[in-house]
Structure formats: C-alpha cells, structure tokens
Amino acid sequence: MLTAGDEYPIHQTPEPIAYSGSDRNFYDRYFYNGYSADGSVFFAAAMGVYPHLNVIDASFSVLRNGKQSSLYFSRPLNMERMDTFVGGFSVEVVEPLKRIRLQVKETEGIAFDAEFTGRSFPIEEPRFTRRQGPRMLMDLTRMTQNGRWSGTLKIDGEEIQLDPASWTGTRDRSWGVRPIGAPDAQPLIPPLDPQFYWIWTPTNFPNLSLYFHVNDDAKGDAWNKRSVLVMDGAKQGERLHLDEAQMKVTYAPGTRRMAKATLNVKDGQGNPHAVHFEPIGTFLMKGIGYGHAKFRHGMSHGDQLVVEREDMDPNAAWNIPENLHIQEIVRARHEGPGGLASEGIGVFEQLFMGPHGPSGFKSILDGAA
Template sequence: MLTKADDFPIHQTPEPVAHAGTDRNFYDRYFFNGYSPDGATYFAVAFGVYPHLNIADAHFSVIRDGVQHCLHASKVLHSERLDLSVGPISITVVEPLQTLKVTVKDGEGLAAEITFTGRAFPIEEPRFTRRIGPRAFMDYTRLTQNVRCTGWIEIDGVRQDLPAGTVGSRDRSWGIRPVGAPDPQPPVPMTMSGFFWQWTPLNFTDRSVFFHVNADPDGSAWNTRAVILPDGAPQGGGFHTSAARMTGVELVPGTRHAQGGVLEIPSETGSIRVNFEPFLTFLMRGIGYSGAWRHGAYKGELVVEREDIDLASADMGAPEHVHIQALSRVTLTTPGEAPQTGLGVFEQLIAGPYKPYGLG
C-alpha cells in the first residue's frame, strides 16, 4: 500500500512506509507538557499513531481552577502516517528537533495554539527493551527536549495567553509497547510482576535536568540515566550518568504518589542534588494513559469527546490514577554554585509490588 509518506526519503525497510515491521504493538508518539511560572496553568498533549491497528488518537488536557479539562479524539488512520491531525487536534513540525506547534480548533469548548521551542538539542534516552519470557513487552527509542512555550489556551470562551516564562518538556518515542486492546494470550512464563517508573524533566534558569528510572519490584534498575544539559547544548552535549538515584521518597497516604524526594547525581566535583516539592497533580488518564480512552483503542471513523475531572474530589488512590505527573518546585544544589530554583514534573507509575517503598 502506497501513501503520501512514500514520496519522502524516510524508509527504514524495503516495504512501503505504511508497514512498520510485523508487531501489532508498534506505535509512534508525540508528548508535550507545559506550565506557567506560578504553576497556575498546566497542560499536556499526547498524539499517537498505531500503523498495524490503523488508528491515530490525540489528547489535549489543561488544569484551570482545580479542574482538569480533557479533549479526546480518535480516528481510523487509513495508513496515512504523515497526516498529523485527529479531529480538532493537530501538530505542525515547524523545524524538526527544534520547534513544533500544537493547534486545537474549538473541540467541545476547548481551543489552543501553542508553540514549543527547544532549549537545547534533544537528548536520546537509552533504548528501552523489556521482555516477559520470550515476548517483547517494550522495545522503543525516545528523545526528550525541554522547551519554552508561547501561545494561548481557551476554555469555554475564556482565552488566556500563556504568560512569559512558560516552559515544559516534549518527547517523541517509537517502537513497541502495549497499545490498543489487551492481548488475550498471557505471556508464558509470567516473569514480570510489577512496573516501576519515574521521569523528571526539570527546567532551571540556564539549564535542564533529566532523570528517569525503570526498576524491578526489588528496586533493581533496568534502565536509568540522568542528564544535565546547558541551554544551547549540541547533540551529545551536557553531563550524562547512569549512577543517579532518587532518595528520601515517601508516599502520600492511601496513594502511590510521592510527596517529595531528593535526586542525587554523583559528579567529579561532588554530589549534585535536586529537592522535589510536588504541589499539583496531573492525571495521565486525561491524555490517554489508561481508562476508556487508552492509547490505540478503536472508537470509530472519527470520535471526539470532552471530559472534565474535578481534582479535589478525584480518588487519587484509584487504579486509574496511579499514573500521574506531579508539578514540582525544585531546587538544584551544585558544588561551587549558588542554589537554583526551578519547576518540573515528577512523573510516577508504580504498578504491582515495589519493595523499597513497602508496596506488596
């Protein structure tokens, strides 16, 4: 099957671009978030393409006055992977690896136009490969980039410009992870009893700090790295280490959400520390991570739906709210430098047991 993408020099196999290998769980995804300097506005976007499921979906979600307003959209892809629009939500790649724009055209009372401009060249995270027995559970590559955000968001006719100093992060990932309907055939043998994930892209005045860790239920990390990246750094720039660790984490009672923590990054000049003070919870279900609008779910030719979540009354201990991004005030302490304050997210997903936190 030939599509518009075949007229561009982007092929990775001898087949047309419409065919992404043979694994039905292949996906190609955009993610964006952003937050105002005072934390009063927080927004996120997810956009996914699932070539073998022949589906694309997009989500836009913004917190204003204690309510998380969510817009979900899903369509049949018809194999056109270069059509970066699903209903009212679209992405424009203005300058690859540097500037992208998200547009929401009045979808169910929500509208936006936001431009994301990179602070440095994106980092390439270590390849994520995880098997359950012989079956590939995850195998993907991801780039991450901290960004400055400009534009506006409108909710039910009330438009607000993003204030100066609005920043955030974006990522692009592609490869294999569970998407669409769950596989009815269980993996044999079932060797994976839990999933632990932390991700912390942080924005400071003149630099970005990144940390992530995937770990086994006993706390053993199987994919982790920290990066300190000055503004304007080129590809491969900055300081990279796989020896960083998150310490001092205590969970909010009745939840699997951290109420704080300290990131410790060893360096040649001594320990670099980042203190986290979470103060706003963003529910990842609002952009398709779990729930009825899970990524890759078939909804029909084109379906658009709005959802509003009152965060004050949401049960933060419920299974659908395990996966969150906690907007956090962060303080960076580097040997020989004055402390810096900034903002960033503390993304957390703890499914199943995790012994270091006493979770059975």
C-alpha cells in the same frame, strides 16, 4: 500501498512507510506538556499513530482551578502516517528537532494554538526493552526536549496567553513497541503479576535543563536509568552525564503518591549535588489517554471521527488503577557545592504498580507505611 511518507528518505524496512515491520503493537507518538511559572495552569497533549491497527488518536487536557478538562480525538488512520491531524487537533513540524506548532481548533469550549521551541538539542534516552516472560512488553526509543511555549490557550471562555519568558515545558517523541489497543486475549504462561516502577523528571531551570528517569524491577534494581544536564543552546551530544544518580522518594502515608523526593547525583569532578522536588499539583495521565478505560491509546472507535470531552477531579482516589499514572507538577531546588543553588519547575511523572522492595510495596496496590 504507497503514501505521502514514501516521498521522504525515512524508510526503515524494505516495505512502504505504511507498514512498520510485523508487530501489531508498533506505535509512533508525540507528547507535550506546558506550565505557567507558578504551576497554577498546566496542560498536556498527545498524538499516537498505530500503523497496524490503522488508528490515529490524540488528546489535550488542561489542569486549572482544581479541575482537569480533557478532549479525546480518534479516527481511522487510513494507512497515511503523514496526516498528523485528528479532527481539530494537529501537529506541525515547523523546524525539525527545534520548533513544533500544536493546534486544537475550538472544540467543546477548549482551543489551543502555540509553538514549542526547544531550549537545546533533544536528548536520546537509552533504548527501553522489557519482556514479561517470553512476551515483549516494551521495545522503544524516545527523545526528550525541554522548551518554551508561545501562543494562546482558551478554555470555557477564558483566554490565557503563553509568554515564552514564563511558560516552559517538555516534549518527547517515542516509537517502537508497547501495549496499545485491545489487550492480548492470550494469557501469559505462567501468569505474572503486573510490576512497573517508573519515574521521569524533566525539569526547567533558568539556564539549563535537568533530565532524570528510572525504571526499577521488583527488587529495586534499575533496568533503565539516566541523569543528564543540558545547557541552553547545547548541540547534539553536548550534555553532562551525572553519576551515581539515586532518587529518594517519600510517599504520602498509606498511598503510592510522592510527597517529596530528592535526587542525589555527582558531577564529572565527583562533587555531590541534590535536587529537591515538592509537588504543587496532580495531573492524571488518563486525561491524555494513558490507561483510560475508554480512550486508551490505539483503541478502535469505528470508521468515523470520534470527539469527546471529559471533566475529572485530579484528586480522585489514588488506588484506582487508571489513576496510578500521574505527573506531579513540582517546584525544584538544586543545591550544589560551595552554596550553589537555583530554583526550577518541572514534572515528577510516576507509575508505581506491583512490588518494589526499597519502597516496601509488596502487592499490586498496597500503600506506603
């Protein structure tokens, strides 16, 4: 089947763009977040294309005044990957790798129309490849970019202007293989208890962006990690790799939620730097489909467009599996040699499931001592 994408020089296999190899879990995804300078208003959005499930879905969620409000959209893909819209939700590439327009036409009291402009060229994170026994769990590439927002957010009669002087955030694009849609009915042999330890902290400072992420195994050994600094206006490859990056997390007693954290790194000259993170608000990632009981990414909802709003308490119990994956909105303070210091804002994304030796976690959901 030929589609609009076949008009562009973007083929990755000998087949038409409608097909993406043979793995049913192949996906292609947009993610966005944005926040006011004081962190009092936060939003996130996502759109996923699942070629072999023939589904496209999207979501938009706003956190403010202690309440999180989400919209979920889903429809058949009809094998056309270039139609980046679901109901009133759409993504438009205005300038590749630089400017994106995100729109949500007014739907159940929520509307959004804004442009994201990258502060520098996106970074490419190391390829994520992880197996569970013989089965591929993840095999994907992701690019990440901090930027500024300009536009309008409307929710339940209130209109909020997004001024690029004060509204920042992060977007990413990822594609490859990860668990999507209905889970595999065939169990692993032998069965394995779930384990995933993930931290991702894109942070906006006044004239630069800090990126750090880590995936640890049960022993605490990192199987994917990187930390870089990128100055505003930097071109591809113009980034400073930070060495010996270690994130020390202090958990709220009896939970797996971060109470505070410090990233220790060294620059190219061996000078030590520390970045301290303090949470100021919790955003549930199920609000944009991650682990959601009904609107999990890639789930089929029939042969017609489905749209639904859901309001949720962001401070709901942490130890419910669908509440494990969160983004904490964080204040960040950088302290460097010679009294160097600066203040920033960003997110501390966490998904802590199963054992993790350095944290003292021994089972799937035990809390910190």
